[in-house]
Amino acid sequence: MSGLHEAMSRLDEAWADADDAGDLSREQLITVVEAIGLLQRRLDSVHVDVAAGIARESRPELGAESLAKQRGFRTAAKLIAAATGISTGEAQRLVKVGEATAPRSDLIGSRLPARYPLIREALGSGALGAQAAALLIALLDRCRIAAGAERIAEAERLLVAAAEGLELDAVRKLVVRAEAWLDPDGVEPRADEQRARRSLRIFERGGMVHLHAQLDPETAAPVVTAIRGYVSAAFAARSDAPFPGAPDADRRTVAMVQADALSVFCAHVLGCRGDRVPLAGATVVVRVGLEDLQSGPGSATIDGLDQVVDIGAARRMAASGGVIPWVLGGASEILDWGREKRLFTRAQRLALAERDGGCAMCGLPPEMTRAHHIRWWQRDRGPTDLSNGILLCETCHHRIHDNDWEIVIEGSGVSGRPWFIPPRAVDPDRTPRLGGRARFDIAA
Structure with missing residues (x-):
């Protein structure tokens, strides 16, 4: 506790001639913030010890005599969080640091040193705060089996010396480098695990x-x-x-x-x-009336997004080449190839995107679909024409072919409407279900 009192005295001295922070000179501001940092770290040292004590007096085997339960809390972390105003997760970290740095006893009651005595010493001196200590302890615990006791002890010494004076973000970087040094054989498996967790979620909320x-x-x-x-x-x-x-x-x-x-x-x-x-034919398609685009007011929509954009945004995108003109069949682009080509062309995909709006069955955006033959090219000798084409995501494609759904295109060209006829196992009456963009058309 003497270290805590010393830190409080330093802070008092720094504030001695000032009523508030506005009265402090630049030098005094630095002195004060350093004193606050030291006080916080010294207080952390006391806090982790107390947290470990509360956890010890709240261990499950005590049952109804558990300190936390007697106070009306399910766990020691809950009690600490309520008493200090921190989150339960932060309180649990304090407990873990306290338990890892507290002196221990063997089975006959003899005193043993802390699991990480150098981290305990650094906490007590104010060289490390609880959060930095938690990062180091978590690393050493993870690598304890792979590295062995001697290497862990060496790592503790090196890490404590390197972490002193670093901000928390820098300590995190230090831990990453140290883990590769402590457990080099674990780097590749960790990388594989991280790669398996990679993700990108795209969603719309509040107009953004x-x-x-x-x-x-x-x-x-x-x-x-x-x-x-x-x-x-x-x-x-x-x-x-x-x-x-x-x-x-x-x-x-x-x-x-x-x-x-x-x-x-x-x-x-x-x-x-x-x-x-x-990109599987991915293209940014902005839908806007020609008159609106050229001179009038109005709005536009973008394929794959639910939000409506203002006409100014549509004009800017048009100026940068971002708008696909829907004069389909122009510029010598043939939309019906019959049996001359097996794969749908870019122009045909754009035409299908105009008609289907994406997956004609589930509505996924165009860039997540492929153009499929309704009547198969090889088996049914189906042509590569718009009337025989449809945009489907892989899931819906398999669902249709594996479960005997039928697809019928009503009308022709980009104004056609796809209908899905379910098998009798799904609907005994086989009631056709409208698909594509037509599902969202607003009747005049």
Whole structure:
């Protein structure tokens, strides 16, 4: 406790001649913030010891005599969280740090050193805070079996020395590097596990499109490198502005520039005609009336998104080549190939996207579908024509062919309407179900 009192005294001295932070000089501000940091770390040392004590007095084998249960809490972490105003997860971390750094006893009651005595010492001196200690302890526990006791002891010494004075984010980086050193054979399996957890979720809420990505390092590397390079170039270009208040000065935040970078990169890829990126015919299609696009008010929609965009956005996209004109069959593009071609052309896919709006059965956006022959090319000698084509995602494609659904196209060209006729096992009456974009058409 003497260390805690010392830290409190230092803070009192720093504030001695000031009523509030506004009265402090720059030097005093630094002195105060350093004193606060030391006080927090010293307080953490006391806190983890107390947390370990509460956990010890609340262990399950005590039953009704458990301290936490007597106080009306299910666990020690719940009691600590309620008493200190922190989350249950944070309280549990305090307990784990306390248990890992508290002196132990053997079966006959003899005192044993803490599992991690150097971390305990660093906590007591204020060199480490509880959060940094928790990161180090979690690492050493993970690698304890793979590395062996001697290497873990060496790692504890090196990590405590390296972590002192580092902010928490830097400690996390330190832990990543140290884990590769402690358990080199575990790097590849961890990478495989991380890659298996990679994901990107896209959803719409509140008029905005949200992207939530979780990427393994290999997948993230080109993404992060490209976006950061774009941001660096954007900020470097700001120095070329005539003066800071110029009307065309770039005032975007870093987050805004990063969002713009992602859009620019994807737009560039969509414009490529090579086969290096497997986009399966993905194309940004903005639907807007020609008169509205040229001069009138109005709005537009974008394939694959539910939100309506303003006409100004549609015009900007048109100016950058982002709008596909739906004058289908023009520019010498043939939409019906009969038996001359097996695969649907890009123009035919765009026409099918206009008619089906994506997967004609479940509604997934066009870029997640493939153009399929209704009457199979090989088995049924079906032609590669719009009347024999339909956009389906892989799941719906298998569902239709495996379960004997039938597809009928009513009408012709992009104005046709696909109908799905279920098998009798699904609907004894085999009532046709309308599919494609027609499902969402609003009757005049």
